[in-house]
Amino acid sequence: xxxxxxxxxxxxxxxxxxxxxxxxxxxxxxxxxxxxxxxxxxxxxxxxxxxxxxxxxxxxxxxxxxxxxxxxxxxxxxxxxxxxxxxxxxxxxxxxxxxxxxxxxxxxxxxxxxxxxxxxxxxxxxxxxxxxxxxxxxxxxxxxxxxxxxxxxxxxxxxxxxxxxxxxxxxxxxxxxxxxxxxxxxxxxxxxxxxxxxxxxxxxxxxxxxxxxxxxxxxxx
Amino acid sequence: xxxxxxxxxxxxxxxxxxxxxxxxxxxxxxxxxxxxxxxxxxxxxxxxxxxxxxxxxxxxxxxxxxxxxxxxxxxxxxxxxxxxxxxxxxxxxxxxxxxxxxxxxxxxxxxxxxxxxxxxxxxxxxxxxxxxxxxxxxxxxxxxxxxxxxxxxxxxxxxxxxxxxxxxxxxxxxxxxxxxxxxxxxxxxxxxxxxxxxxxxxxxxxxxxxxxxxxxxxxxx
DNA sequence: ACAAAAGTGTTACACGTACACCCATGG
DNA sequence: CCATGGGTGTACGTGTAACACTTTTGT
Numbered sequence: 001x002x003x004x005x006x007x008x009x010x011x012x013x014x015x016x017x018x019x020x021x022x023x024x025x026x027x028x029x030x031x032x033x034x035x036x037x038x039x040x041x042x043x044x045x046x047x048x049x050x051x052x053x054x055x056x057x058x059x060x061x062x063x064x065x066x067x068x069x070x071x072x073x074x075x076x077x078x079x080x081x082x083x084x085x086x087x088x089x090x091x092x093x094x095x096x097x098x099x100x101x102x103x104x105x106x107x108x109x110x111x112x113x114x115x116x117x118x119x120x121x122x123x124x125x126x127x128x129x130x131x132x133x134x135x136x137x138x139x140x141x142x143x144x145x146x147x148x149x150x151x152x153x154x155x156x157x158x159x160x161x162x163x164x165x166x167x168x169x170x171x172x173x174x175x176x177x178x179x180x181x182x183x184x185x186x187x188x189x190x191x192x193x194x195x196x197x198x199x200x201x202x203x204x205x206x207x208x209x210x211x212x213x214x215x216x217x218x219x220x221x
Numbered sequence: 222x223x224x225x226x227x228x229x230x231x232x233x234x235x236x237x238x239x240x241x242x243x244x245x246x247x248x249x250x251x252x253x254x255x256x257x258x259x260x261x262x263x264x265x266x267x268x269x270x271x272x273x274x275x276x277x278x279x280x281x282x283x284x285x286x287x288x289x290x291x292x293x294x295x296x297x298x299x300x301x302x303x304x305x306x307x308x309x310x311x312x313x314x315x316x317x318x319x320x321x322x323x324x325x326x327x328x329x330x331x332x333x334x335x336x337x338x339x340x341x342x343x344x345x346x347x348x349x350x351x352x353x354x355x356x357x358x359x360x361x362x363x364x365x366x367x368x369x370x371x372x373x374x375x376x377x378x379x380x381x382x383x384x385x386x387x388x389x390x391x392x393x394x395x396x397x398x399x400x401x402x403x404x405x406x407x408x409x410x411x412x413x414x415x416x417x418x419x420x421x422x423x424x425x426x427x428x429x430x431x432x433x434x435x436x437x438x439x440x441x442x
Numbered sequence: 443a444c445a446a447a448a449g450t451g452t453t454a455c456a457c458g459t460a461c462a463c464c465c466a467t468g469g
Numbered sequence: 470c471c472a473t474g475g476g477t478g479t480a481c482g483t484g485t486a487a488c489a490c491t492t493t494t495g496t
Contacts (some may be wrong), residue, residue, distance in 0.1 A: 001255065048226070054301075077313050081271060081273050090231060120490075202475050399449065418494090422448095422493065
C-alpha cells in the first residue's frame with residue numbers, strides 16, 4: 001500500500017571546493033542539458049530509484065573527478081517551486097573538499113569543467129550561487145571546530161601553507177606567530193623531519209595531521 | 222521537455238521544540254497511517270505539487286498547532302533508501318521553536334499530540350530520533366549566536382527564566398552572576414519596571430528582547 | 443522571624459593579540 | 470653577501486570563571 005502524494009525529481013548538486021596552495025577554488029561545469037545549456041553550473045545529477053541520497057552525491061563527484069574517498073557532507077535541500085526553470089526539481093546540495101593541486105589534471109573530459117577562484121566566479125544557473133555561499137558559510141563554521149586542512153591539503157604540508165588556507169577560508173590575515181602557537185597547541189600536527197624547499201631558501205618543515213585528532217573537536221578562533 | 226529521471230515522495234517532518242519555563246519539550250503525534258500506525262512520530266506531511274518546501278513545513282506546523290508565525294528553519298534532508306519502511310520517501314526536516322506554555326491548549330485534536338520532556342522521549346518511528354538529535358545540535362549552535370529566547374519565551378520574561386532556558390538547551394548549570402552579566406552586556410535585553418512575583422516573594426524583574434538586536438549576531442559562550 | 447528566590451562585585455587565571463628580531467639558504 | 474621566506478618569545482589587555490553575601494517579601 002504505497003503512500004498517496006505527488007512525486008518529484010531530486011537533484012544533487014556538489015559544491016566542490018579546492019585549495020591550490022594560494023586560493024580557494026570552486027569546480028564548475030558547463031551545463032549539458034536545456035534549459036541554460038552551456039552555462040556554468042555546479043556539478044550535479046539526478047537521484048535514481050535504488051540509490052541513497054549520499055550515494056548519488058558520491059557518484060556525481062566521482063564521475064567528474066574520479067575521486068571516491070573525499071570529505072563530503074550534505075548542506076540542505078532547496079525546494080522553491082520555481083528554482084529550476086526547466087521544471088519542478090528539488091535539489092540537495094553537498095559540499096566536498098579536495099586538494100585541488102593534486103586533482104587538477106584528472107578531471108573527466110566528458111564535462112567541460114574548470115576551477116574558478118572564489119572572487120572570480122562566473123554567473124551560475126538557478127540558485128547555485130546561493131548554494132555556494134551557503135557552502136562557504138559552512139566551511140568557515142567547520143574550520144573553527146575541525147582540522148579542515150586534512151581534507152584540503154596534501155598529506156604533508158607546511159605551516160605557511162596551512163596558514164594560507166585559513167587565510168583563504170576566512171578571507172583575513174593572521175599573525176604567523178600566533179597562528180603557529182594556536183595550531184601547534186591543539187596537538188593536531190606532527191612535525192616531520194624533512195622540509196619543503198620549493199617556496200624558500202631556508203625551507204619550511206613539513207607537518208602531518210595527527211590522525212587521532214581528526215575526529216575530535218578542536219577550536220580555532 | 223521535462224527532465225528524465227525517477228521521482229520521489231517528499232515528506233516534511235517538524236521537530237517542534239517548546240519550553241515551559243522548566244524544561245525543553247518536544248511535540249509528538251500518534252502516527253495516523255500505516256505502517257507504524259499509532260506509534261509516536263514527528264508531525265509530518267507530504268509536499269504537494271504546487272508548494273514551496275518551506276510552505277509545506279509551515280502548513281504542517283499550522284495544521285497541528287494553529288500557529289503561523291513561528292521561527293522555523295530547515296535542517297537537512299534524509300534520503301536513505303530504507304529510511305521509511307512504507308516505501309521510498311525522502312524527508313526534509315524542519316525545526317520550530319515555540320513558547321509551549323502559551324500553546325499547550327491549542328493543539329488540533331485531529332492528531333493525538335503530546336509534549337514530551339527531552340529526557341523522556343518514547344521511541345520514534347524511522348529515523349525521527351536522528352532528526353531530533355540533529356535538531357538539538359542545531360539549537361545549541363543557534364543559541365550561541367542568536368537571542369534564541371525570543372522564540373521560546375513569552376514576550377516578557379525574567380532573567381531566571383532565561384537562565385533556565387539556556388540551562389535546558391545546554392544541559393548545564395550556569396552561575397547566575399556571570400549569566401546576567403553576559404546577557405545584559407549584549408544589549409539584547411530591555412528591563413521592564415514590573416516584576417514577576419509568581420516564582421518568589423521578592424519578585425524578578427521582567428525583561429523584553431530588544432527588537433533591534435534580534436536579527437544581529439551576538440555571542441553566548 | 444524565617445524561608446526562598448533575586449540581585450549584585452571582585453579577584454584570579456587563561457587566552458587572544460600585538461609586536462620585532464634572528465636564522466638558514468640559494469643565488 | 471644579500472634577499473627571501475621561516476621560525477621563535479614576551480608583554481599586555483580582554484574576557485571568562487569562580488566565588489558569598491545582602492535584599493525583598495509572603496507566610
